[in-house]
Amino acid sequence: MSDADHPWLDDARARLYAERAHDRLAHGLLLHGPAGIGKAGLAVSLADALLCERPQRQGAACGACRGCRLTAADGRPHPDYQALCPADDKKSISVDQVRQLAEFVHLKSQYAGYRVAVITPADAMTHAAANALLKTLEEPPAGAVLILVADRLSRLPATVLSRCRQVALRPPTATVAAKWLAGQGVEDPQLLLALVGGAPLRALDYRDLGLVDAWDGLLADLLQSAGAVRAAARFDKLPLELFLLSLQLMLRQILRLGAGGECEPLGKEREQGLRRLSEGVDWVQAHRFHDLLLQARQRQDHPLNPQLVREELLERWNRLMRPRRLKG
Numbered sequence: 001m002s003d004a005d006h007p008w009l010d011d012a013r014a015r016l017y018a019e020r021a022h023d024r025l026a027h028g029l030l031l032h033g034p035a036g037i038g039k040a041g042l043a044v045s046l047a048d049a050l051l052c053e054r055p056q057r058q059g060a061a062c063g064a065c066r067g068c069r070l071t072a073a074d075g076r077p078h079p080d081y082q083a084l085c086p087a088d089d090k091k092s093i094s095v096d097q098v099r100q101l102a103e104f105v106h107l108k109s110q111y112a113g114y115r116v117a118v119i120t121p122a123d124a125m126t127h128a129a130a131n132a133l134l135k136t137l138e139e140p141p142a143g144a145v146l147i148l149v150a151d152r153l154s155r156l157p158a159t160v161l162s163r164c165r166q167v168a169l170r171p172p173t174a175t176v177a178a179k180w181l182a183g184q185g186v187e188d189p190q191l192l193l194a195l196v197g198g199a200p201l202r203a204l205d206y207r208d209l210g211l212v213d214a215w216d217g218l219l220a221d222l223l224q225s226a227g228a229v230r231a232a233a234r235f236d237k238l239p240l241e242l243f244l245l246s247l248q249l250m251l252r253q254i255l256r257l258g259a260g261g262e263c264e265p266l267g268k269e270r271e272q273g274l275r276r277l278s279e280g281v282d283w284v285q286a287h288r289f290h291d292l293l294l295q296a297r298q299r300q301d302h303p304l305n306p307q308l309v310r311e312e313l314l315e316r317w318n319r320l321m322r323p324r325r326l327k328g
């Protein structure tokens with residue numbers, strides 16, 4: 001799927017292409033915004049456009065020139081392009097990787113055009129790696145463009161932020177996102193979008209992981225006060241983060257209903273289930289559970305045993321969230 005299939009990025013893309021056309025493109029760009037909205041795809045499209053020798057009138061790569069043929073060649077990247085991401089078995093980008101990238105950027109372009117590097121996710125750079133990038137960001141050789149991609153600016157040092165032009169990318173509106181997902185064959189986009197904060201590409205990934213079935217199963221289990229072990233096992237093939245997001249979404253609806261509000265639009269059956277789940281809940285306990293959930297989210301990157309974390313939370317849910325009249 002090409003980045004041009006993400007219409008919510010059209011404006012940002014058009015601005016970047018126009019800057020390139022007027023020779024005003026910054027040497028260090030930082031594309032940032034929520035995960036799952038297509039930032040990396042936009043970075044690659046921009047790189048392709050920069051390496052194209054005859055861009056189209058709107059600025060996109062032509063797909064036919066020598067530069068585009070080199071970009072499209074199987075198995076090896078364009079000689080003036082380099083992508084930097086964490087090595088296969090690593091979570092971070094190392095200082096050695098950044099040093100190699102800096103050397104690459106300082107070589108002369110092989111085709112007298114741009115030399116482009118995409119760093120994604122840039123917030124995966126170690127502190128030393130980010131420091132090693134500073135000099136290149138500060139005094140980039142002519143024709144070099146570094147495109148950094150990051151979900152969270154707070155994870156990047158201020159020294160990097162101040163040396164890049166920041167391009168904020170936003171998720172589409174709910175209507176645009178739902179329409180786009182429908183075009184990808186997602187029949188029931190509301191739940192997915194609510195779970196992922198409206199990020200359509202993430203919603204698509206999670207659909208493929210079976211998140212909707214797990215969520216609906218969990219809601220049914222909670223309604224029947226099923227045992228924590230069984231309910232927790234519904235998420236055993238999914239990252240712990242998705243279990244925590246799922247519980248958080250349910251709890252948010254219960255708190256909204258308790259405050260006299262309405263559910264978010266999740267589909268009629270789910271809304272009815274959540275309404276039943278919210279009946280008789282003790283609000284003090286519900287807020288206490290909310291705090292537990294936040295603590296679990298803060299620790300989610302280092303769980304000792306995800307199944308145990310899930311079971312423990314569900315046991316707490318059963319204790320705190322069940323109406324008093326059902327207890328004992």
Ligand SMILES: [Zn+2]
Pocket residue numbers: 051052053054055061062063064065066067068
């Ligand atoms: Zn071209």
